[in-house]
Amino acid sequence: xxxxxxxxxGARCLLNLCKDTVAFMPVRVEDIAxxxxxxxxxxxxxxxxxxxxxxxxxxAVPIVSDGxxxxxxxxxxVFEALATxxxxxxxGTTRITEIMIEHPIMCEAGTPIGLVAKLAxxxxxxxxxxxxxxxxxxxxxxxxxxxxxxxAVALENAARARAMQVAQKRLQKSRTDTxxxxxxKARFLAFVGHEIRTPLTGILGVADLLQDSVSGGEPKRLAxxxxxxxxxxxxxxxxxxxxSRLEAGKLTVNNAPFDLHDFANEARDLWQSRIAGKRLDLRxxxxxxxxxxxxxxxxxxxxxxxxxMSNALKFTERGYIGVELSTFEAAGNLKLRMTVEDTGCGIxxxxxxxxxxxxxxxxxxxxxxxxxxxxxxSIAKGLAKRLxxxxxxxxxPNGGSIFTVTMPVERxxxxxxxxxxxxxxxxRAFDLGRILLAEDHAVSALVVTRALS
Numbered sequence: 296x297x298x299x300x301x302x303x304x305g306a307r308c309l310l311n312l313c314k315d316t317v318a319f320m321p322v323r324v325e326d327i328a329x330x331x332x333x334x335x336x337x338x339x340x341x342x343x344x345x346x347x348x349x350x351x352x353x354x355a356v357p358i359v360s361d362g363x364x365x366x367x368x369x370x371x372x373v374f375e376a377l378a379t380x381x382x383x384x385x386x387g388t389t390r391i392t393e394i395m396i397e398h399p400i401m402c403e404a405g406t407p408i409g410l411v412a413k414l415a416x417x418x419x420x421x422x423x424x425x426x427x428x429x430x431x432x433x434x435x436x437x438x439x440x441x442x443x444x445x446x447a448v449a450l451e452n453a454a455r456a457r458a459m460q461v462a463q464k465r466l467q468k469s470r471t472d473t474x475x476x477x478x479x480k481a482r483f484l485a486f487v488g489h490e491i492r493t494p495l496t497g498i499l500g501v502a503d504l505l506q507d508s509v510s511g512g513e514p515k516r517l518a519x520x521x522x523x524x525x526x527x528x529x530x531x532x533x534x535x536x537x538x539s540r541l542e543a544g545k546l547t548v549n550n551a552p553f554d555l556h557d558f559a560n561e562a563r564d565l566w567q568s569r570i571a572g573k574r575l576d577l578r579x580x581x582x583x584x585x586x587x588x589x590x591x592x593x594x595x596x597x598x599x600x601x602x603x604m605s606n607a608l609k610f611t612e613r614g615y616i617g618v619e620l621s622t623f624e625a626a627g628n629l630k631l632r633m634t635v636e637d638t639g640c641g642i643x644x645x646x647x648x649x650x651x652x653x654x655x656x657x658x659x660x661x662x663x664x665x666x667x668x669x670x671x672x673s674i675a676k677g678l679a680k681r682l683x684x685x686x687x688x689x690x691x692p693n694g695g696s697i698f699t700v701t702m703p704v705e706r707x708x709x710x711x712x713x714x715x716x717x718x719x720x721x722x723r724a725f726d727l728g729r730i731l732l733a734e735d736h737a738v739s740a741l742v743v744t745r746a747l748s
Contacts, residue, residue, distance in 0.1 A: 322447045324411060325404040328429040328437030333357040334391060336365065341387040344373050354440045355426050358395050364435040366395040369425040396421055401428040404436060408447045411439075477543060484539055492532060497738030499525045504745050534670040537598075541677035548682060552707035553593040555581055555631075559620055561597070566604055570616055573608065582621035589622070589631060590705040592682060599678050599686075600633055602671040603698045607637035611695065614638025622704070633700040642696050647688055651676040675700075 334343060334356055343356055347370050355369045372394050377383045386394075400422040402411055415422035427439040502525055505518035540546040563579045570577040581587075600618070607616045617636040622629060642650060651672050679686050684702035691697050730747065734740040 321407040321409060322451055323404065324402050324406050324408055324427065324429045324439060325431075325436065327408065327443045327447050328439050329443075330437045331355065331357060333359040333364070333435055336360050336390065336392050338391045339387065340373060340376050340389050340391055340394060341383070343368060343391050344377050347373055355438055356391075357428060357435055357438060358391060359435050362434045364401060364428050364430060365392070366397050367399050367425065367428055367438065368395045369421075371425075372396075396425055399425065399428055401430055403433075404429060404431045408439075408444060409451055412444055412448045415444075480539065480543060484536060484543075492529075494738060495525065495529055495532065497742060499529065500742030500746075501738065504742060531670075534674055537674050538670055538677065541674070541681060546678075546681055548592050548595065550590055550592055550705070552588060552590050552710075554710070555585060555587050555589055555620055555622075558593060558597070559618070562600060562604070562618060565601075566608075570608060573612070575608070575611060575613070576615035578615055578617040580619055582619055585620060586622045586629065586706060588707040588709060589629075590707040591631065591702065595678050595682060596631070596633070596702065599675045599700055600635070602675040603633075603635040603700070606671055607635055607639065607696075607698075611637045611639035614693070614695070629704050629706060631700075631702045631704045633702070635698045635700075636691055636695070637697075638691065638693055638695040641690060641694060642688065650688070651686070 331353055334346075336358060338358075346356070347353055353370065355367050356373075357367045358365050368391055376386045376389075376394050400411060400415055411422070411427055415427070422444070423441050426441055427444065429436045429439060499522065502518055502522035506515065506522060509515050509518055537546065559579050559581050563577065567577055604616065604618065615636075615638055617634075619632075619634045619636075621632045621634075623632065624630070676686050679700055679702065682702055684700060687699045687701075689697045689699070732740060732743055732747075734743065
């Protein structure tokens with residue numbers, strides 16, 4: 296039986312442990328082969344017997360013809376052939392080929408010893424008692440004794456077990472490190488949420504006070520610039536916090552009833568002036584037959600929609616931005632579909648593959664031309680996934696892009712009717728008196744004090 300050549304790369308060592316990797320290296324047949332000098336086919340049994348007597352460590356002798364291995368003869372079979380005087384007289388001049396093992400396992404150099412042992416055991420061959428012939432490019436190279444083969448397999452198994460133990464310890468350490476990292480990340484988020492947002496809120500408050508206190512001209516413009524830049528920084532901070540919560544799986548979902556028509560009107564009221572400022576048309580509609588009363592996390596749905604609308608506004612210079620809200624049934628479940636369509640510059644297939652990754656934009660010049668942090672679409676996709684939905688990006692036949700959000704929702708009950716509003720109490724003039732303001736941030740205290748003055 297001749298095994299195919301199996302390439303195995305590595306050194307003699309069974310287990311290679313370095314700083315960052317655990318590599319199990321299987322033993323190859325040439326690593327444990329012994330270069331026993333072969334005999335030709337014309338050799339006699341008595342000649343081989345004499346040689347075995349002179350070399351008690353030789354367990355078998357290979358038989359070759361023109362360098363090619365034909366078979367092998369074991370020490371046991373030679374001694375049995377000449378065990379008695381009559382046997383020595385009958386077999387002494389017999390050619391060695393008459394008692395050779397005609398079909399031993401032969402394998403090319405590079406074959407793992409574990410594979411050889413498995414095939415020997417499965418095939419019930421003589422390899423486990425007589426040994427294996429090792430070849431190099433079809434020519435005889437050496438022999439492997441049964442003891443050497445079994446010892447190598449035992450060492451391999453021990454090394455494999457050791458490698459698994461090391462890998463398990465490393466995996467456990469990695470899990471521990473990951474847990475510690477998540478704790479540090481949570482503490483960092485808490486720090487950012489308070490220590491950075493508190494002074495930022497103060498800056499925005501002071502900017503608003505300045506806009507109200509100055510009459511116009513350059514001071515008014517500077518105050519407005521401070522306010523706009525501060526609000527942009529606040530949005531960026533919110534995006535970073537949302538992205539971190541999404542990655543940590545700590546973003547909470549709060550489902551509540553809402554009205555789809557009110558949802559659409561809120562989007563129209565907020566975006567109408569901004570989109571009109573670029574001389575674009577805003578088309579927002581609720582599809583006919585859509586379920587009006589839904590239950591879902593309207594705040595997160597609004598965040599997804601607004602991120603997509605902001606992206607559309609950024610890349611659209613002429614035409615329109617369209618939003619359509621609809622519902623449909625799928626496998627007995629109600630789904631909400633939000634479609635944001637624009638007539639902007641469009642997105643190449645290459646850019647589509649990475650556009651939803653954090654801090655990625657359509658191309659290298661996008662940030663310089665249109666601004667932005669590259670977080671909006673990534674957060675929208677993460678929110679959609681967190682809510683059990685998905686976002687698909689396709690090309691608009693009219694030019695531009697179409698983002699389609701599909702989200703599972705529930706039907707909500709009808710809005711509670713108000714039977715009658717209580718009468719409004721009569722307002723009387725009163726003295727406001729004194730107010731105690733407790734605030735640990737001086738700028739925030741200043742803003743509140745000025746607002747109440």
